[in-house]
Amino acid sequence: xxxxHTVNKSPFERxxxxxxxxxxxxxxxxxxxxxxxxxxxxxxxxxxxxxQAASRFSLYALEPDLDARGIPPERLIDGVQLVDYHGFVExxxxxxxxxxxx
Amino acid sequence: xxxxxxxxxxxxxxxxxxxxxxxxxxxxxxxxxxxVLAATAFEQRVTVLFLDDxxxxxxxxxxxDALGVKNFSPTYKALEMYEVExxxxxxxxxxxxxxxxxxxxxxxxxxAEDEISELFESHDILLNF
Amino acid sequence: xxxxxxxNPQKAAQKEGIIASMKFAVVVNEGPYQHQAADTAFNxxxxxxxxxxQIDRVFFYHDGVNAATRLAVPPQDDRDITRKxxxxxxxxxxxxxxxxxxxxxxxxxxxxxRRRHGxxxxxxxxxFRISGLGxxxxxxxxxxxxxxxxx
Numbered sequence: 001x002x003x004x005h006t007v008n009k010s011p012f013e014r015x016x017x018x019x020x021x022x023x024x025x026x027x028x029x030x031x032x033x034x035x036x037x038x039x040x041x042x043x044x045x046x047x048x049x050x051x052q053a054a055s056r057f058s059l060y061a062l063e064p065d066l067d068a069r070g071i072p073p074e075r076l077i078d079g080v081q082l083v084d085y086h087g088f089v090e091x092x093x094x095x096x097x098x099x100x101x102x
Numbered sequence: 103x104x105x106x107x108x109x110x111x112x113x114x115x116x117x118x119x120x121x122x123x124x125x126x127x128x129x130x131x132x133x134x135x136x137x138v139l140a141a142t143a144f145e146q147r148v149t150v151l152f153l154d155d156x157x158x159x160x161x162x163x164x165x166x167d168a169l170g171v172k173n174f175s176p177t178y179k180a181l182e183m184y185e186v187e188x189x190x191x192x193x194x195x196x197x198x199x200x201x202x203x204x205x206x207x208x209x210x211x212x213x214a215e216d217e218i219s220e221l222f223e224s225h226d227i228l229l230n231f
Numbered sequence: 232x233x234x235x236x237x238x239n240p241q242k243a244a245q246k247e248g249i250i251a252s253m254k255f256a257v258v259v260n261e262g263p264y265q266h267q268a269a270d271t272a273f274n275x276x277x278x279x280x281x282x283x284x285q286i287d288r289v290f291f292y293h294d295g296v297n298a299a300t301r302l303a304v305p306p307q308d309d310r311d312i313t314r315k316x317x318x319x320x321x322x323x324x325x326x327x328x329x330x331x332x333x334x335x336x337x338x339x340x341x342x343x344x345r346r347r348h349g350x351x352x353x354x355x356x357x358x359f360r361i362s363g364l365g366x367x368x369x370x371x372x373x374x375x376x377x378x379x380x381x382x
Contacts (some may be wrong), residue, residue, distance in 0.1 A: 003223065019122065023153075023222065089279050096223075097228055099228050100228075229371070
């Protein structure tokens with residue numbers, strides 16, 4: 001059983017990421033979409049926390065959302081895989097359920 | 103127009119309705135409750151989970167008269183009558199907000215963080231509002 | 232680290248000896264323009280279809296029902312979300328369902344609702360239909376995957 005979690009809000013605005021990290025089980029995937037991608041930027045308050053998360057979960061970012069926000073891949077923490085909407089669909093297919101943290 | 107009644111009797115799936123928002127500030131609490139009642143009307147197995155600010159939805163003595171908005175909190179008392187299988191509240195969410203089970207309008211199952219994690223795996227359908 | 236994105240994903244999937252086509256239920260909880268969820272839901276749904284999977288139903292709830300008004304006049308140099316849904320529905324035979332209770336609250340009306348409630352107009356866009364929450368329950372049961380887009 002492996003879940004795909006999505007986080008769509010910035011951790012500076014909402015506790016969606018915090019709650020996701022507290023409840024996701026080791027080995028699940030977390031896909032950052034929409035404003036959620038801001039959590040992945042290096043050198044920020046949440047960076048340590050998200051880097052630790054990278055060792056427990058597979059982290060993904062929806063690349064169109066990074067592009068829209070002017071965040072180049074090199075500004076992200078290590079260990080994040082970029083996907084497009086097709087990749088998003090395939091993550092949903094290859095995981096048992098999708099849990100949307102809003 | 104299809105009413106969808108026929109498929110539900112053969113297929114009873116486990117729904118987890120996840121509530122993470124406080125009542126009244128937004129409509130999610132009210133409209134998610136309507137989904138819960140619909141799921142039970144279609145004879146599905148429903149767990150209602152209150153997490154993070156969602157725990158505030160269950161606080162007693164809500165009085166919305168001065169707001170001029172409907173007070174829907176009495177509807178939570180109907181969950182048992184509608185045969186919702188389980189009403190779950192997270193211990194950490196209560197503690198962080200300085201409220202206890204005694205503050206809540208109905209009896210609930212209080213679970214710890216890791217028990218909540220398990221709910222996402224043990225339910226077939228995860229609805230978030 | 233960048234994951235390579237196949238130039239023709241559908242062909243690539245077929246070559247990989249495909250995953251069986253899955254049925255998706257898509258739930259849209261936010262209205263157009265106000266929240267990105269409305270766009271993400273559309274883009275995801277289109278990708279589902281491009282990859283050879285099916286959409287059992289798209290269910291619009293909360294402010295999501297606002298996608299179903301045909302009266303919106305978005306700026307010409309920007310996307311028309313309602314029209315995109317109507318077109319996608321037409322091309323793929325999608326079932327776009329708007330929750331009646333949420334629609335009533337927000338003023339999304341079809342001809343039946345107009346008559347029933349004595350309103351002087353209706354405004355539902357092509358390809359959308361108004362129905363009950365049972366349609367959400369039903370599609371959640373019938374689909375292989377349920378994906379919720381909200382705020």
